[in-house]
Amino acid sequence: MDRLTALQVFRQVAELNSFAEAGRRLGLSPPAISKNIAELEADLGVRLINRTTRRMALTEEGRIYLEHVTQGLDALARADQVLGPIKTAPSGTLRVSAPMTVTLTRLSAAMPAFLSRYPDLKLDLHLDDRRVDIVREGFDLAIRGSDNLEDSSLVARKLAIMPHVICAAPSYFEKHGRPKTPADLKAANCIRFSLSGHADIWEFRKDGRAERIAIDGRYSVSSSLAVRDALRAGFGVSLIPYLYVESDLKAGRLQSALDDWDKVETTLYAVYPARQHLAPKIRVFLDFLIEEFSRDKEKPFVPPRREGSAKRGVGEATDAENQAEILPAISSP
Amino acid sequence: MDRLTALQVFRQVAELNSFAEAGRRLGLSPPAISKNIAELEADLGVRLINRTTRRMALTEEGRIYLEHVTQGLDALARADQVLGPIKTAPSGTLRVSAPMTVTLTRLSAAMPAFLSRYPDLKLDLHLDDRRVDIVREGFDLAIRGSDNLEDSSLVARKLAIMPHVICAAPSYFEKHGRPKTPADLKAANCIRFSLSGHADIWEFRKDGRAERIAIDGRYSVSSSLAVRDALRAGFGVSLIPYLYVESDLKAGRLQSALDDWDKVETTLYAVYPARQHLAPKIRVFLDFLIEEFSRDKEKPFVPPRREGSAKRGVGEATDAENQAEILPAISSP
DNA sequence: AGACATTATTTACTAGAAGAGAATGGTGAG
DNA sequence: CTCACCATTCTCTTCTAGTAAATAATGTCT
Structure with missing residues (x-):
């Protein structure tokens, strides 16, 4: 049986002093309420509610149990509530690992602007040219070049071609x-x-x-x-x-x-653990990175190269290519 | 999905830092662990655990969530634990309603002995010859004569014939x-x-x-x-x-x-709300009542009556008759 | 280096449970 | 005294939670 719903049913019944009313509030049929209470009692081996068809009252055990259960359920509800704002607005600490040079030459100047755009966000930026294990070291996101790419089961978003x-x-x-x-x-x-x-x-x-x-x-x-x-x-x-x-x-x-x-x-990628349920703080930083590197489209620089085979410069990747993709493992030959 | 098990899985995984180990502890298969976590995340819309096949770490959201969830689960566990002793040994307050006269003449002298047998028990004995609504007024047990019996959906245990x-x-x-x-x-x-x-x-x-x-x-x-x-x-x-x-x-x-x-x-009954999950305090008092009234077997008193049709005295009901029985409503003709 | 073991996950598949609906017995109100 | 409501039981359906087998990924130990 679903213990949590049983507990919620119990609580609601106790507070409303009615099985039927509790059912209406919880969107459950009367039989469901009955069953939940009965199963909970059977499970505990304790009668929680004395009831006739017309009247009901908690037993002493029921009152004691309710007290603790209420605390527990409230704590769990609070847990969900706490995630609400986090799920919506960027907040907390964003831990990013990025290669030293590209960050210093291309990115770090824009960081203050990014941070002032999101006042609730803290940034912990680790400049390190090593390929860090972002899961082990708890990074939310890493920037790395294609020459350093090896992780699979991570999501990589192309940022720029260098x-x-x-x-x-x-x-x-x-x-x-x-x-x-x-x-x-x-x-x-x-x-x-x-x-x-x-x-x-x-x-x-x-x-x-x-x-x-x-x-x-x-x-x-x-x-x-x-x-x-x-x-x-x-x-x-x-x-x-x-x-x-x-x-x-x-x-x-x-x-x-x-x-x-x-x-x-070298293709520059943003690498992060999962595409599903991407935290806003990561989403927002990713957007910042994309926006920042796409700024080169407006004032493109083209490295000197021979005629007739012009390559795309940094940030000129097409939209299609910019779709994040799961990277296959690069098996060394 | 069963949210409570999902939360327990989440907690166990977080504490052990391993999906597989958590599965072993909880008696669940690895896929079950995966699914629980994944569904919990989907439900919350938040990624709680970053994981590769080899390593896993809570996200910042996961840490925050875990903190509250742990409190909640602990409170719920405490709720169950609190019931443990109550379920085993008689404790708390026993509220009993009994008719005045039979109590004073036959029962109240033995009450102190009963109470001293169970030091954790408090007795709240209401002497009232009215037929009280034991559910509404929160009694654990009522003693009443067959002439006063009307409730159904209650359990009645025969105590004595008067x-x-x-x-x-x-x-x-x-x-x-x-x-x-x-x-x-x-x-x-x-x-x-x-x-x-x-x-x-x-x-x-x-x-x-x-x-x-x-x-x-x-x-x-x-x-x-x-x-x-x-x-x-x-x-x-x-x-x-x-x-x-x-x-x-x-x-x-x-x-x-x-x-x-x-x-x-007049048959004397002990009436109580339910036979299932009978609280020890009630069980013990019921046993006391039965024992007390059966004492008459040893020194039986037989009221004066005509020869050849001797009736049983108080407490002489057979074992078979002493089985508690659900009383049918006494419909007035 | 390479074989091996462990791990998380995916994909069917199945046993079981949770809930709805109808029916029943019981109870208070008008 | 009828009516409306309530808790419960029973039956049935749907859906879910779990397992087993298979897969992919990754660290470890010779």
Whole structure:
């Protein structure tokens, strides 16, 4: 039997002093009320209500039981009520894990605006280029690049595509020469972002032809910002998201190379545990991310590339592609 | 869905941090756990637990919900626990309604012994010769004679049979003559116990013949003790339970008449609301009553009566007859 | 690395229960 | 004294809660 409804029936009957009236209030037929009370009594082995067809009164046991039951039911009702506002408006603490560099270069400036839009929301933003276990560490959402994607049973929402460029400082190219083909990179001092999924092998495509170059170099570091610093210093060449070096390229501090080859595109995803019953705080942050990255549509930047094969820039993914999708596990070959 | 089990499942899962383990503890299969959680979440519209196949963690909403749910479940569990001792040992307050005279003459002397046998029990004994509505007035048990029995849907347990005698003071008989036949009573000054079911018509039987005598008299009173006082004073004649006048008859203060006729027998019943889930306090009092009235078996008193048709005295009912029985309504003809 | 074990979930499928409706017996009010 | 209402019983239907088997995912232990 459904104990909870039985208890609610008991309470209602006790308060109204009538089986029939309780039935009407609860939307149950008189037989249902009778049965519930009788089963509850049978279950407890205690008579709770003395009743004739015309009159009813709680037994002493019934009064004692009712007292505790009322407390319990009220507490449970309160539990449901507490969820009401949470279910509707963003509140509580939002724990987000995001990669360091893309956040600092593209996102963190907008965070205060986001937070002031939702006054009841607290944000706990962890900048970490590692791929964190968002369930174990209790994150509501993580931003990660496709090179770091592995979890399945999580939902991933595409945020942006980040084209990469091969670049170095003009001084570096002057000293070591500007690579004309991907193979030229084998001899170059390649600065590697160690946490990237494609740290040691850089892949290039052109006219359906793919070249996978195992690169090497003297500097491997776990932050793209450090990579950029090294590039600026003319220490070597690297494959790096265009976004991170956009201003450097425009200012001439860095120069790109191999522009007529297609390079890796890291797709940026928002990853969260489930699509069902998405908490408003997450929903709202997700919308913020989408809105923020789609801002590039208005002032699109297009990385230098060869003619006739223009790729979409960051935030230019189509609506269809932007549908969240369950990611299949990426099985390593 | 059964919300209560869903909540218990949720709690257990949260505490053990494992669906499978919770299932084992609760005696449910893993799918049942999954379904319960999923349905609870669907019902609330809130995700409570983030989970992969390998790891799970409460969401912030889950933690908040759990807190209240735990309180509620604990309160409900306490409700059940509180009933435990009550269900086992007699405790609380026992409210009993009993007729004045039989209680004072036969029962009240033994009450202290009964109460000291059950230290946790309080007795609220209402001496009232009216037929009270035991449900409306919240009595656990009522003692009443068969002449006062009318309730149905109540359980009645036979306690004793109370034979009646026709008697008066010797002085009365000397002055007004001793009745030889029931019809002689029509002329007598009959003292009536007004609350009796047979106050105005006294019935006699002999050899299958029944005589119903409509009697009259100058004194009608609502207490049998007052009737006895009047008898002792030689004011009139009355039909009265033998028990009430036993000592008077033995001492010669009163004398019986019409001994060769069978007279009314009031059967004494214990009446209580239900046989199912009989509270120990009631069970124990019922046993006390039965034991107390059965004491007469050892020193039986037999009212004076004609030879060859000896009736059973108080407490001599057979075991089979002592089975509690649901009383049919006594429909007046 | 790879086989294994454990875990959460999905999909049928089934036993059981919860509730409605009709009928019954009982009770108070007008 | 009739009427209306009430609690209960019985029967029946529907729906649900559970299991078993199968699947997918993931951590662990040689």
